[in-house]
Amino acid sequence: MYASPFSNSQGKQSAPSHFKENARNEIYNKLHSVSDGNASSRSQPISTLKSSSSIRSAPSQFFKKSSYQPSHRSAHTTSSSSSASIFSSFGKRSVRSAPSIYSSSTGTIPEDSEPLTVTVEQLVNDIVLHETHFAKVYESSKQQQQQQMNVSDPEELYKISLGSSLNYQNNNENLIDWNLNVTRCKLMLTQLPSVSTVSDEISYNQNFPPQLIGDLAQLCHIIIIQPHISDTELIFTLIQSNLYEEHNLDLAFKKSVAEISVKQSRLLQINEVRQMHRHTNMQFNEHDFLRFKFKEIALRNYLINLAAAATTANEYKLKVDQLKRELKLEGKKKLGKEEKKQLWEQVRSDVFKRAGLE
Helix, strand or coil, X not given: CCCCCCCXXXXXXXXXXXXXXXXXXXXXXXXXXXXXCEHHHHCCXXXXXXXXXXXXXXXXXXXXXXXXXXXXXXXXXXXXXXXXXXXXXXCCCCCCCCEHHHCCCCCXXXXXXXXXXXXXXXXXXXXXXXXXXXXXXXXXXXHHHCCCCCCCCHHXXXXXXCCCCCCCCCCCCCCCCXXXXXXXXXXXXXXXXXXXXXXXXXXXXXXXXXXXXCHHHHCXXXXXXXXXXXXXXXXXXXXXXXXXXXXXXXXXXXXXXXXXXXXXXXXXXXXXXXXXXXXXXXXXXCCCCCCHHHHHHHHHHHHHHHXXXXXHHHHHHHXXXXXXXXXXXXXXXXXXXXXXXXXXXXXXXHHHHXXXXX
């Protein structure tokens, strides 16, 4: 038995029912019907941004440049074995930093300074250590004051990763490449950890993020996010992240899901604030920045929907290939258009149920 990747022990809010309905309606509206067993024919491959050698700044620089500038990197293909482990590889391209949109033309590393190198696994462990340590500090402070601290967003005091609440799954065949992409989410940070499990060897410099090394460094990169990121910038960050990049999901589809995810998080925050102030005369601004937990919810919903889309396309292709082989051995006619449509709906329904979207 393993923990569901869509909930956690701390009782985080899951996707609300109206979100699930909206997402379910949207998730395949942007995908063309698949023909001849080729799942990639549903859309054109998404263009991605080139990587830079280091991370310099947060998404506040997004709109100083034109959006969606494409490069023509060749698409990576996946197989049924690609979901077997978070260490599965889809290519040899080294991804050691955030995309070029995060780079600042003014930020430079001093010539006499060697960049810190760290494995993805070590960095994730240090993020957990940081959040655990400062959560205890926060709770201790509350107890000393013997009252609720007057903090608008208490989770910002100890959390630094938008992927902290995401769980890995032991059954790697449940949703394709889930563990790899959970790791990518855990590297979406508001800041680097200030503590380390090997403190004598690692000291993170907030101005100069580390260079990732090791097997996962080719598949993951760090994204530094401003704590007070706007909804529009958060949407852009989700779209341009490397989540499920190997599956070449349609850009219009990703944009639609990102917008729904962030808008639903905004509604959740508004409803919570309204409920808190229902019996008070306190004023509140519905357009305040999304609090940390609602940014987490937006990221989780975005991830789940991309995972469902990628898994559906992969499993559909495998089933079509299997049926074609069986029909050929039996000397029967080819798989018809209507049969393909029914198979697609069957696979999609099964995946959506597993993902908690139905």
